[in-house]
Amino acid sequence: MIADFNAYSYLLQHDIKPSVQRLAIVNYLYEHRTHPTADEIYEGLLDEIPTLSKTTVYNTLNLFQQQAAVLALTIDDKNVRFDIDTSDHAHFKCLNCGKVFDVPAVLNSVTSVTLEQGFLVTEKHLYLKGYCSSCNNLSK
Amino acid sequence: MIADFNAYSYLLQHDIKPSVQRLAIVNYLYEHRTHPTADEIYEGLLDEIPTLSKTTVYNTLNLFQQQAAVLALTIDDKNVRFDIDTSDHAHFKCLNCGKVFDVPAVLNSVTSVTLEQGFLVTEKHLYLKGYCSSCNNLSK
DNA sequence: TTCACTGCAAATCATTTGCAAGGCC
């Protein structure tokens, strides 16, 4: 499942000094593509690292963001969600079950939006909301 | 500047019973297209309505959202911002000055994203981040 | 030894909730 992913070199590639906690968080994000919250990551790692503190999870995720090793999603207005997949895609949040799905959108094509002169775009987020197939079928 | 906008009928059109507070908030949003936070709206109306409570601002904005009279933006990870313009457009947030700009994007064209069978999309948000012309020129 | 990393406890801040008082039909 972890396949050829090397958490250690992933951190080095992003100029992040590896540690037990940092490696665990990267691996958690690599294995759980559910766009977890800081709290979900913390809870998910407690068995593995019982001494882990939530502060460390927040510190680490903030560091990862700075180094562009993860993407912070604000599709949820309650808490920030994290995605280790920084490739070109959009997100869909089901308003019923709350799950956040990856959507294979081509965000680059969105670049066609007309920006004023001198605006420099460094980040693009396309958030879709509605009802996923499971929740949508229930109401039929 | 207020032109032909009628806050009273705007509320009625959205099945919202008018009140002094609700009218003031709608007018504030109509006149301040800066995507204000709940707190900014509260502060901005204190002179006009000194007895206004922040709870009422939150209650009202939540009601407006339910009735689709305003759009809630989560482009900012700190607090939710509100937009009375529900027409087709995107948003750009400057990472330096923090301002949120309207972008004349055609979100409908974004519909071309491939969604799985049975996914029902009810809301689309395109958030761009980077540096606005003022902040971008400073660094040159 | 030094300096960065960790983790506990406390602080902060946006938002919600409980509830009592006031106002409108």
Add this chain to the structure above:
DNA sequence: GGCCTTGCAAATGATTTGCAGTGAA
């Protein structure tokens, strides 16, 4: 009178901050 709206105070919950202890180079 009854119900909806308002607003205060307190609660909640995510995230940050202060700071002391630990550990690795």
